[in-house]
Amino acid sequence: xxxxxxxxxxxxxxxxxxxxxxxxxxxxxxSAFKGRGMTFSEVREYQYGDDxxxxxxxxxxxFHRPFVKIxxxxxxxxxxxxxxxxxxxxxxxxxxTKRDITxxxxxxxxxxxxxxxxxxxxxxxxxxVEKFIPPKKGSSHILRIIxxxxxxxxxxxxTDIGEGLRxxxxxxxxxxxxxxxxxxxxxxxxxxxxxxxxxKHDLISLRVTDKRELRIPKIGLVKFRDSETxxxxxxxxxxxxxxxxxxxxxxxxxxxxxHAFANNGIDNxxxxxxxxxxxxxxxxxxxxxxxx
Numbered sequence: 001x002x003x004x005x006x007x008x009x010x011x012x013x014x015x016x017x018x019x020x021x022x023x024x025x026x027x028x029x030x031s032a033f034k035g036r037g038m039t040f041s042e043v044r045e046y047q048y049g050d051d052x053x054x055x056x057x058x059x060x061x062x063f064h065r066p067f068v069k070i071x072x073x074x075x076x077x078x079x080x081x082x083x084x085x086x087x088x089x090x091x092x093x094x095x096x097t098k099r100d101i102t103x104x105x106x107x108x109x110x111x112x113x114x115x116x117x118x119x120x121x122x123x124x125x126x127x128x129v130e131k132f133i134p135p136k137k138g139s140s141h142i143l144r145i146i147x148x149x150x151x152x153x154x155x156x157x158x159t160d161i162g163e164g165l166r167x168x169x170x171x172x173x174x175x176x177x178x179x180x181x182x183x184x185x186x187x188x189x190x191x192x193x194x195x196x197x198x199x200k201h202d203l204i205s206l207r208v209t210d211k212r213e214l215r216i217p218k219i220g221l222v223k224f225r226d227s228e229t230x231x232x233x234x235x236x237x238x239x240x241x242x243x244x245x246x247x248x249x250x251x252x253x254x255x256x257x258x259h260a261f262a263n264n265g266i267d268n269x270x271x272x273x274x275x276x277x278x279x280x281x282x283x284x285x286x287x288x289x290x291x292x
Contacts, residue, residue, distance in 0.1 A: 079179070085124045
């Protein structure tokens with residue numbers, strides 16, 4: 001891609017996603033994620049109506065009357081974007097690839113976070129951590145992130161979601177809101193890393209997929225190529241046996257993924273490459289807001 005075309009693409013994403021953030025997402029984002037982090041402020045005597053779960057038992061025992069811990073909402077959050085840059089994200093059977101949609105999602109979230117006065121950082125991962133951009137504030141930082149998302153060329157094609165989550169857990173010490181954006185096409189287990197990261201951070205999953213990956217039409221003999229391994233295979237898609245086996249595989253993988261999210265309390269949503277991502281994102285934000 002020529003430099004001029006690249007600049008136009010970056011500018012197009014900036015204009016679209018900044019507009020969505022300004023006019024649609026910023027209020028919902030603030031409502032959904034404000035107050036996720038709480039800092040200790042002081043201890044005072046228990047008053048009627050105080051949450052008994054906040055009783056400070058050490059101070060209570062010392063003074064022989066109940067005291068509670070008072071927490072204040074953190075005014076500033078840190079938001080981390082974990083972006084899957086593996087080879088499978090180059091696929092798209094409609095007007096946009098999974099990589100295109102991922103770039104727009106990351107940009108929308110980054111602009112929404114910056115309007116909320118949050119810091120934003122990025123972890124690019126394939127089957128290893130490809131690049132880490134530490135959290136910072138400011139519009140220039142967000143524009144750098146968008147530019148990196150559009151232009152970044154990973155060194156590896158494979159996928160290891162667990163590696164990205166391990167890096168998040170070890171590199172980011174303070175509790176953060178982390179968006180894991182991936183197609184979740186991987187042969188490597190990652191539920192243990194998901195559980196650990198979900199306990200330490202407020203982890204949200206955005207699964208980007210193409211409908212052709214869920215159901216392949218009966219179009220006869222087709223050569224498939226694995227974008228991560230380069231392996232090629234001819235498949236007769238017109239046979240019922242192959243179609244049934246493929247559907248069974250898709251259903252099994254989807255069920256396992258949904259179970260991993262539910263089992264570890266991870267908020268998640270599914271986003272298709274041929275549909276507007278505004279609706280699923282808004283629904284995700286509203287679900288979180290309703291639980292507060």
